[in-house]
Amino acid sequence: xxxxxxxxxxxVMIVGTGLLAITMRNPVHAVLMVLVxxxxxxxxxxxxxxxxxxxxxxxxYAGAILVLYLFxxxxxxxxxxxxxxxxxxxxxxxxxxxVGLAVSLISMLPTFVLGQxxxxxxxxxxxxxxxxxxxxxxxxSYILPFEIAGLILLIAVIGGLVLAKHDTPTTIxxx
Amino acid sequence: xxxxxxxxxxxxxxxxxxxxxxxxxxxxxxxxxHMQVRMGPMRVGWHGLLQPIADGIxxxxxxxVVPEQADVVTFRAAPIICLTAMLTSLAVLPFxxxxxxxxxxxxxxxxxxxSSLSSYGVILAGWASNSKYTFLGGLRSMAQVISYEVAxxxxxxxxxxxxxxxxxxxxxxxQGGSFxxxxxxxxxxxxxxxxxxxxxxTNRVPFDLPEAETELVSGYATEYSGxxxxxxxxxxxxxxxxxxxxxxxxxxxxxxxPFEVTIFPPFWFVVKVYAFMFVFIWIRATLPRYxxxxxxxIGWKVLIPLAxxxxxxxxxIKAFTG
Amino acid sequence: xxxxxxPKRNLLQTILxxxxxxxxxxxxxxxxxxxITRQYPQEKPDIKLGFRGQHALVxxxxxxxxxCVACMRCVTVCPSRCIHIRFHEDEERGCRVVDSYDIEALRxxxxxxxxxxxxxxxxxxxxxxxxxxxxxxxIFFDQERLLANWDAFAEMKGSAINSYxxxxxxxxxxPERELTAAKRLDVPDEWTIEGQVVGNLVKRDQ
Numbered sequence: 001x002x003x004x005x006x007x008x009x010x011x012v013m014i015v016g017t018g019l020l021a022i023t024m025r026n027p028v029h030a031v032l033m034v035l036v037x038x039x040x041x042x043x044x045x046x047x048x049x050x051x052x053x054x055x056x057x058x059x060x061y062a063g064a065i066l067v068l069y070l071f072x073x074x075x076x077x078x079x080x081x082x083x084x085x086x087x088x089x090x091x092x093x094x095x096x097x098x099v100g101l102a103v104s105l106i107s108m109l110p111t112f113v114l115g116q117x118x119x120x121x122x123x124x125x126x127x128x129x130x131x132x133x134x135x136x137x138x139x140x141s142y143i144l145p146f147e148i149a150g151l152i153l154l155i156a157v158i159g160g161l162v163l164a165k166h167d168t169p170t171t172i173x174x175x
Numbered sequence: 176x177x178x179x180x181x182x183x184x185x186x187x188x189x190x191x192x193x194x195x196x197x198x199x200x201x202x203x204x205x206x207x208x209h210m211q212v213r214m215g216p217m218r219v220g221w222h223g224l225l226q227p228i229a230d231g232i233x234x235x236x237x238x239x240v241v242p243e244q245a246d247v248v249t250f251r252a253a254p255i256i257c258l259t260a261m262l263t264s265l266a267v268l269p270f271x272x273x274x275x276x277x278x279x280x281x282x283x284x285x286x287x288x289x290s291s292l293s294s295y296g297v298i299l300a301g302w303a304s305n306s307k308y309t310f311l312g313g314l315r316s317m318a319q320v321i322s323y324e325v326a327x328x329x330x331x332x333x334x335x336x337x338x339x340x341x342x343x344x345x346x347x348x349x350q351g352g353s354f355x356x357x358x359x360x361x362x363x364x365x366x367x368x369x370x371x372x373x374x375x376x377t378n379r380v381p382f383d384l385p386e387a388e389t390e391l392v393s394g395y396a397t398e399y400s401g402x403x404x405x406x407x408x409x410x411x412x413x414x415x416x417x418x419x420x421x422x423x424x425x426x427x428x429x430x431x432x433p434f435e436v437t438i439f440p441p442f443w444f445v446v447k448v449y450a451f452m453f454v455f456i457w458i459r460a461t462l463p464r465y466x467x468x469x470x471x472x473i474g475w476k477v478l479i480p481l482a483x484x485x486x487x488x489x490x491x492i493k494a495f496t497g
Numbered sequence: 498x499x500x501x502x503x504p505k506r507n508l509l510q511t512i513l514x515x516x517x518x519x520x521x522x523x524x525x526x527x528x529x530x531x532x533i534t535r536q537y538p539q540e541k542p543d544i545k546l547g548f549r550g551q552h553a554l555v556x557x558x559x560x561x562x563x564x565c566v567a568c569m570r571c572v573t574v575c576p577s578r579c580i581h582i583r584f585h586e587d588e589e590r591g592c593r594v595v596d597s598y599d600i601e602a603l604r605x606x607x608x609x610x611x612x613x614x615x616x617x618x619x620x621x622x623x624x625x626x627x628x629x630x631x632x633x634x635x636i637f638f639d640q641e642r643l644l645a646n647w648d649a650f651a652e653m654k655g656s657a658i659n660s661y662x663x664x665x666x667x668x669x670x671x672p673e674r675e676l677t678a679a680k681r682l683d684v685p686d687e688w689t690i691e692g693q694v695v696g697n698l699v700k701r702d703q
């Protein structure tokens with residue numbers, strides 16, 4: 001009963017803050033709404049018994065990524081620098097596309113069925129603690145996908161470095 | 176009934192922590208005073224013992240000024256975010272065997288999450304005040320917290336590897352009952368990194384750039400007054416205590432000591448935390464502030480590589496010795 | 498020219514942070530040192546000889562008024578020009594009579610020149626230093642107030658006031674014969690430490 005109520009609360013908050021995040025005029029307020037949203041996502045993870053994921057959700061998303069977003073928002077003068085052309089020129093076309101997207105997403109919901117239980121039923125996860133279970137799976141069965149994901153991230157980091165690093169003007173060096 | 180007992184426990188812990196915060200400010204002023212060959216507070220009560228209470232009453236009854244151009248809601252919420260995040264992390268700290276409010280399996284991660292959240296209070300305070308000094312303080316705090324959170328997390332990975340758990344109670348138990356079994360000896364590099372990152376995370380000297388008085392008036396707290404200003408300070412001191420507790424639990428063996436004190440089980444824990452607090456204050460009395468680029472280069476070029484090296488080293492030793 | 502700000506360190510010193518440790522050891526040592534500060538209102542500072550505090554005109558025991566002869570030397574020497582004297586000539590007795598003697602203490606720089614030049618030792622900067630006030634009038638001293646200041650000082654000193662000699666009344670470095678009669682004071686032994694009160698010229702004369 002308590003779990004059910006908690007889920008309802010989290011779900012309502014997630015939808016509500018999600019809506020607020022895209023409708024609020026002030027971008028910093030929007031980011032704060034996303035912060036609240038992330039919190040309730042962590043709450044959902046807790047209901048599922050995935051405490052490690054919940055903690056990582058807050059540390060990584062709320063603690064690091066959103067802070068970086070805020071950093072960018074603070075340093076960019078929003079009124080002057082961010083001016084984008086409309087991607088879809090007609091308002092009605094946009095509405096139709098978004099409604100269609102929503103309908104197609106919702107129509108997919110009934111096809112969602114619970115998967116197989118696998119090696120880790122709920123009792124086993126709780127016994128070994130969630131962190132350990134996650135680590136065992138990730139570093140044994142799924143080591144290759146994990147490494148590939150790591151490599152992709154590494155490429156992204158190097159790409160970021162290349163983009164951010166300006167060529168030092170040679171004229172200054174020897175003058 | 177269980178909930179009621181828990182509630183009473185929370186209240187007791189809250190009262191004790193608030194008392195500690197008040198007297199931490201007193202001892203900070205006293206110790207720094209004596210280190211500078213002064214006396215520190217002497218007026219209120221015997222040797223100024225009632226000074227923190229007088230300070231509390233004063234700041235409670237002062238006017239709460241909100242700047243005209245400030246973002247009012249965020250401005251009012253920022254100190255509360257700070258304090259709440261810090262107080263919440265107290266819930267998972269084990270003060271002695273069984274003396275813990277919530278014995279959860281991800282205790283260490285929970286504390287990280289809360290300490291990164293408390294930086295939101297500082298950042299938002301800086302932004303919402305709509306003043307250049309506070310904004311610079313907020314920006315500095317942001318960059319500093321992101322950089323040093325990484326170093327601190329990595330430094331504690333060695334401890335996690337040795338103990339094989341994230342539960343703070345089990346980390347203490349894994350270190351064994353003997354006094355020499357503390358993780359500070361096998362994890363001396365990690366302790367070094369942790370200690371410096373701890374100073375930076377709590378915005379203490381020599382890394383107090385977010386509130387650098389000489390440059391930024393009072394940094395992110397410049398526009399605050401009265402009780403809200405005091406709340407920032409409470410959060411800072413609770414943060415110091417939480418970080419000291421983490422250091423005690425992860426590196427100094429928590430409540431284990433050379434002999435057992437049966438009347439007061441957390442005796443050794445408390446002694447170690449007080450020692451940490453003294454070192455915090457001692458460092459503040461001694462060292463000057465780092466420059467901002469120095470702060471960043473220490474964080475990224477020294478501490479993070481050191482912590483990563485420590486992880487690799489610990490992994491190798493654990494793999495070969497079993 | 499190269500200015501070396503920090504001494505060379507070897508690797509071991511860098512790892513152990515020897516300089517930071519030195520600093521930490523120093524502050525720890527200071528923690529147990531005796532504080533040099535004083536709890537002021539309860540503990541008064543010990544006032545040294547030659548302290549220059551509140552202004553006063555010495556009350557003459559015989560006449561009951563100031564010793565001032567209106568020679569105007571103090572007015573002339575005062576660097577901040579805070580002394581104002583009005584006088585008239587008494588034709589019968591052939592001397593000057595002081596009408597008013599004012600000191601603007603807020604402008605005074607407490608150099609002590611006035612008491613040094615006074616030929617009759619009429620003026621003194623006393624050892625009283627707690628005379629802050631909420632208005633300017635209270636720190637503007639006319640003759641009455643200056644005499645009252647002396648009375649307050651005499652009360653503070655008690656019986657010692659009878660033998661009180663301000664070091665500035667007996668300027669250093671000037672031979673005895675060049676001083677006025679009033680300034681040829683017997684100087685206590687502890688003042689005649691080398692160079693303190695009695696200067697080189699006096700030594701040469703002797």
